[in-house]
Amino acid sequence: MNRAEALALVEPHLTEHRYIHTIGVADTALKLAENTDVDKNRLELAAIFHDYAKFRDKQEMRGIIMNEKLDPDFLLYGDELLHAPAGSFLVEKEIGIEDEEILSAITWHTTGRQDMTMMDKILFLADYIEPNRSFPGVEEVRELSASSLDEAIIKALANTIEFLMKKKQPVYPGTLATYNQLVFNIRKGNVNEK
């Protein structure tokens, strides 16, 4: 499936604003992937379909997470989390994408996870820094992403954790585990430099 075919399939599922965001994520992901060995076509598909379920019915998404026995924490830490794992399931079922690396990147694009693949990392960051995003702290993450994906992800996760804590909202535990793992890796000098 090429870019144009994928965009035509996702467009009816998104608002115009989300569609523009999606194109920004795809372009940013391809830039972040320069000089890496990530497969560009598969990365682009992950980016194009990452928000496929953004506007699906919440009960439908909860049902998918329960029936498919996905991480039950996705049900407990805010409805914004539902679309990533549910989207991965629906992209497989309705679009027919069976590539586990693409489906993983979609599942974890909002929360992160431990042992992220390069594709997971690039999609997570591209979603955070694409040019249409503007919120406090995004510029610093953009700058960090030019030199270290891991440092950029740590900053993005820290921003999200801080943002949620300031609003006294719960933080998905997997996000804290992701943050801890990347910080420990960097202390060990094991950084994913670009």
Ligand SMILES: Nc1ncnc2c1ncn2[C@@H]1O[C@H](COP(=O)(O)OP(=O)(O)O)[C@@H](O)[C@H]1O
């Ligand atoms: N780790 C998390 N735990 C709980 N809520 C989160 C977490 N990460 C993000 N969120 C919530 O989800 C919202 C949307 O996240 P965002 O990454 O912008 O979604 P999208 O995947 O649509 O781009 C955030 O503003 C925040 O309220």
